[in-house]
Amino acid sequence: MADKARVAVFISGRGTNMAALLYASQLPGAAYEIVLVAANDPASAGLALAASEGVTTFALSHRGMDRAAHDAAMSAAAREAGAQYIALAGYMRILGDAFVLEWQGRLLNIHPSLLPRYPGLDTHQRAIEAGDSHGGASVHLVTGELDAGEVLGQLRVAILPGDTADDLAARVLFAEHQLYPAALQDYVSRAQDxxxxxxxxxxxxxxxxxxxxxxxxxxxxxxxxxxxxxxxxxxxxxxxxxxxxxxxxxxxxxxxxxxxxxxxxxxxxxxxxxxxxxxxxxxxxxxxxxxxxxxxxxxxxxxxxxxxxxxxxxxxxxxxx
Missing domain, CATH: 3.90.1150.30 (Aspartate Aminotransferase, domain 1)
Structure with a gap:
């Protein structure tokens, strides 16, 4: 069997998508392993979860730092861990062009809408107000344009009568936890397929x-x-x-x-x-x-x-x- 792809996961908070990626990586036949969980908030709960599972962690607050300097430090941590790919999982920072270029084709993100619909924020409310029958989640490659990279996978989630944005967000999160590991598995396997x-x-x-x-x-x-x-x-x-x-x-x-x-x-x-x-x-x-x-x-x-x-x-x- 080919060596597993080495993935760093960037988070900012609870890290639920990170946890989904981590536990999926431990299943038989997984094509990737998590070699680092890094956060821009040292208090991120996901760091403790990752550490408890034996995963190397890195934390560096962005507060008071130049964006390019913070990006460079995060990138250096990923490289030092031997990462070949970076999966953004609730990482609430816009990455600079230099970072995106360095990891071009190896930088993935999950977004809570059916792209190209509703890039950016407030995706669930926008879908409800538009009268859409479904919301959902998309995994895509990160480019210099916000949420505009190649879509690698999507899952649709029905919008129910009377749904609030929070109601829909809770169900979409379940979908994200299924979608992200599958999309990452498929993408990193391409290099050997x-x-x-x-x-x-x-x-x-x-x-x-x-x-x-x-x-x-x-x-x-x-x-x-x-x-x-x-x-x-x-x-x-x-x-x-x-x-x-x-x-x-x-x-x-x-x-x-x-x-x-x-x-x-x-x-x-x-x-x-x-x-x-x-x-x-x-x-x-x-x-x-x-x-x-x-x-x-x-x-x-x-x-x-x-x-x-x-x-x-x-x-x-x-x-x-």
Missing amino acids: AGHLLARVRELALALPRTHERESHGAPGWRVGGETSGRYFAYFNDRHHGSEHVALLVKTGGMDELLDLVEAQPQAYFKPAYYGASGWIGVILDREGLDWDDVAAWLERSWRSVAPAAVARTLPASNGN
Whole structure:
């Protein structure tokens, strides 16, 4: 079984969603572990709960501190704990752009509405006043725009006749406790899930001009050109031919470049057993810190290496590999 993803949870108060994440992480088959619970209020009740379960805690009041300095201290605590992801669970601080950029793609939040409806505060009252049939909760990635990141999961909660905002909030909280662990589990598993990785590669490859997919030796491959005359520029390797990795196989400039890359960055590249002798390199996909912009650049570079000149000219030059 792959190593569990390491998650820091940021809280400001009771930490009920943190507790839901923590106890779910102890179930058989959990894909993540909680390595830190951090709060901007040293009196947060959730800190005591986490400590009682043996989880490392960190507290630093934001009062009297510059926002950027407080963000930096919280981020440093997460890094020191070895966190790969941060889950905001009732963390009542708006995070600065530098923090969000540092943890981009690894920073999750839970919001008490069915986004994109009702970002921000007073979500339950706004849903009731709008006459909605349902409220609910959403788990989303955090971006620089408030509550606007990719939605990873949602649960709907019926609004009953005569509901107050507090009535609805109490029921939505139950939903949050079910939703957040499931959404986090699913998201951190993506890095090891061959199906998800293939879908991302397929999307990037087929976005290139005159590209189509065709299976080769039992693996998906992508060709540029006509259906009969097209040439392969990429293959998807799901631990084929003795490889221990899920990888993208693309063309390099030759054996010297291939060997130099493998020697310098063995965590990112390998020489494929079946294709390596022809100068194809394996770009490891199931690894920590994968940069999808880099994957896209490799696909474009490999595509250009075999695309007919007339086709290659249809794609503007980029700054990729």
